[in-house]
Amino acid sequence: MNNPTIWWLVAGALVALELTTGTFYLLMLALGAAAGAVVAHAGAGFTVQVVVAAAVGGLAVVVWNAYRQRQTEPPAARETAQHLDVGETVQVDAWDAQGLAQVKHRGANWTAVNTPPSKPSPGLHRIQAIQGNRLVLEKI
Structure with missing residues (x-):
């Protein structure tokens, strides 16, 4: 199997796992895996693929967490x-x-x-x- 296929399988597995847990954090990591697949399709090396996947997934998790904290209702x-x-x-x-x-x-x-x-x-x-x-x- 080539690298883009592996990245797409990882993204699909993360989406499937997210559907069973109900959190959006795994979906954000799946976005990172999809970004790694896109970079792999572009012909980048494996190190670049991992860095892009980690950066996009990590940034998406941070942004989602900040969004959720802003959206919480006051206790009353x-x-x-x-x-x-x-x-x-x-x-x-x-x-x-x-x-x-x-x-x-x-x-x-x-x-x-x-x-x-x-x-x-x-x-x-x-x-x-x-x-x-x-x-x-x-x-x-």
């Missing part, structure tokens, strides 16, 4: 996306001595805690977060 947005109940309202009838309340939300009983700066008082509250099996509420 992730919490809202994970818990669709954040932002919903519940009625609190009474708070106990420990600062806990039992509220009914979506047909289930929940233990609720009040946000620290305000004092617990009965009435309508908004769900700020869900910590384990407790609703964190703020007074509306």
Whole structure:
């Protein structure tokens, strides 16, 4: 087998492996292998092929990693996306001595805690977060 064929087989294997893992990093390395194949088709030596493949693949991984870090959502947005109940309202009838309340939300009983700066008082509250099996509420 000649060098371009080997590079294309490596690129195909990396793409197939990427499809099983679901990350884009192996796809970026496959781009490097494809660049090595193109350079091999151009008649460059094996050392140049390896250097080009490593440079293109490595640069693609660095660029992809920088892109992913820029695209990450702030923690509050992730919490809202994970818990669709954040932002919903519940009625609190009474708070106990420990600062806990039992509220009914979506047909289930929940233990609720009040946000620290305000004092617990009965009435309508908004769900700020869900910590384990407790609703964190703020007074509306």
